[in-house]
Amino acid sequence: MLSDLKLVIRLQELDSRVGELEAEVAALPRHIAEIQKKLVSHERKLEADRAALAANQKERKQREGEIQAQEQKISKLKDQMLQVKTNDQYRAFQNEIDFCQQEIHKFEDRILELMSESEPLDRAVKVAEEALKAEKVEVEAEAQTARERTDKDRRALDELRKERGAIAVQVTKPTYQRYERSRRTRKGIAVAEAVDGRCTACQMSMRQQFLQDLRKGEQIMVCESCQRILFYNPPVPVEDLDGAATSAAPR
Numbered sequence: 001m002l003s004d005l006k007l008v009i010r011l012q013e014l015d016s017r018v019g020e021l022e023a024e025v026a027a028l029p030r031h032i033a034e035i036q037k038k039l040v041s042h043e044r045k046l047e048a049d050r051a052a053l054a055a056n057q058k059e060r061k062q063r064e065g066e067i068q069a070q071e072q073k074i075s076k077l078k079d080q081m082l083q084v085k086t087n088d089q090y091r092a093f094q095n096e097i098d099f100c101q102q103e104i105h106k107f108e109d110r111i112l113e114l115m116s117e118s119e120p121l122d123r124a125v126k127v128a129e130e131a132l133k134a135e136k137v138e139v140e141a142e143a144q145t146a147r148e149r150t151d152k153d154r155r156a157l158d159e160l161r162k163e164r165g166a167i168a169v170q171v172t173k174p175t176y177q178r179y180e181r182s183r184r185t186r187k188g189i190a191v192a193e194a195v196d197g198r199c200t201a202c203q204m205s206m207r208q209q210f211l212q213d214l215r216k217g218e219q220i221m222v223c224e225s226c227q228r229i230l231f232y233n234p235p236v237p238v239e240d241l242d243g244a245a246t247s248a249a250p251r
């Protein structure tokens with residue numbers, strides 16, 4: 001196989017791997033931001049439930065205080081009633097006491113309502129607190145894993161770029177330019193294998209003559225349809241498979 005061809009095949013492997021790693025490095029912070037956003041929304045929900053519970057308890061205390069005030073008022077009215085002289089006065093006091101008792105009933109009803117509301121809130125807060133604790137641990141662990149993964153990816157990228165640089169300078173200029181042009185215009189894939197008379201990248205069938213020339217492997221040839229650099233891998237004969245390391249297809 002032409003040395004240029006071997007080199008661009010390797011370049012393609014390296015560039016594809018670089019592309020994958022770069023995509024991963026870019027995706028990891030997005031993933032972490034997403035799970036952190038979810039955590040924050042759960043924290044907000046918990047805060048809202050806690051606030052609702054606090055408001056509930058505050059109102060309950062307030063209503064209890066109001067009941068107490070009404071009870072004190074009633075006992076004062078009852079004291080004053082002992083000194084009344086006329087039936088009208090008596091009735092007036094009695095009316096006032098009745099009114100206070102009605103108020104007390106209203107407050108008691110409201111307290112019952114508040115109690116029935118506070119039970120599910122209280123449960124929700126406790127459940128959410130537990131869940132949030134677990135979620136925080138999980139998010140931190142995932143963020144740590146992502147940081148480690150990113151570091152590892154960056155080191156691998158450095159290595160790949162170093163190797164790429166060393167290979168790129170060995171490729172003849174026209175082949176390199178052809179490679180780079182195809183890589184830019186063909187979504188990063190500049191080199192394609194020919195299998196069963198077809199370009200495996202664009203699936204276009206090749207003319208017989210074209211295929212014969214490609215098999216000879218004497219020149220860099222590009223797919224007539226997608227312009228990618230083509231290579232042809234003859235099947236490896238069975239007797240050569242023992243020495244796989246030396247005779248295996250370069251891909």
Ligand SMILES: [Zn+2]
Pocket residue numbers: 192199200201202203204223224225226227228
């Ligand atoms: Zn093609």
